[in-house]
């Protein structure tokens with residue numbers, strides 16, 4: 001299951017994605033955590049020290065190597081240089097699994113031991129001043145799009161991505177690459193406006209969007225979210241002393257999280273598990289193709305110097321048949 005946490009900066013995306021990751025790991029589920037936010041904070045939220053977080057490898061820096069691996073011997077892709085972030089997999093491409101060893105994980109993922117269970121963390125890398133406003137800024141998040149498009153995940157296996165909600169995820173197809181999107185919203189007008197904007201973009205692409213209220217204190221906050229969000233409101237996370245202790249540098253065990261907040265994490269897990277039945281590999285693959293064609297036309301063909309539409313393998317569907325090794 002491919003899951004994204006989005007929302008306004010400061011709403012609690014990193015906090016809730018890290019808690020959800022811990023909750024899944026504690027249930028013994030395999031998880032790949034992906035930090036794709038402009039502000040890279042997921043590592044520390046999962047217990048890494050600042051220096052450990054600073055030493056994390058970045059997907060952005062390994063993009064050529066990632067492309068070379070994923071390309072495999074797909075005859076439609078002439079070289080890694082011809083791969084853009086939306087280049088879809090086809091017959092001959094190498095696909096990733098959540099539970100496996102591969103060169104991408106070996107160079108880019110880092111294992112993190114949690115108080116219950118463990119996960120692997122991938123990070124896009126920090127966005128430097130020079131990145132802002134230029135192509136490589138998008139290419140860092142582009143690595144995540146490329147990985148998700150090549151990832152075959154089974155039921156009860158999870159990729160949890162801490163994303164930015166900004167327009168960057170809409171510049172490409174990234175926002176359509178998830179089985180489930182949790183939009184974290186504080187009970188404020190700004191929190192709701194991000195939700196409205198996201199819903200507007202997501203409408204045409206069957207994005208499964210659910211709002212998770214955060215820092216909700218009391219019945220007025222709850223009523224506000226219910227009124228503004230309606231049926232899209234999945235659960236509300238309260239103001240948490242556990243989270244505050246974490247921020248203060250102590251590592252409280254997950255067991256001590258407030259029971260009502262732990263129940264929210266369980267509700268998210270249930271929602272993720274239910275979403276499995278609604279997966280549609282044909283649609284997922286078709287959307288990847290749609291965004292590839294858009295990117296090809298708007299900048300890709302010019303940049304690479306070929307017609308990137310030729311990379312599309314019409315007979316290929318990213319789906320469960322590859323879980324049996326049929327692609328190999």
Ligand SMILES: Nc1ncnc2c1ncn2[C@@H]1O[C@H](COP(=O)(O)OP(=O)(O)O)[C@@H](O)[C@H]1O
Nearest residue numbers: 009010011012013014015215238239240243247
């Ligand atoms: N439920 C909560 N209770 C208490 N503090 C919270 C809660 N959720 C988030 N915070 C605090 O709010 C701040 C912003 O949260 P963060 O997860 O970093 O937001 P984002 O990733 O969306 O920018 C952090 O200091 C975090 O500890």
Ligand SMILES: [Mg+2]
Nearest residue numbers: 013014037041
């Ligand atoms: Mg964050």
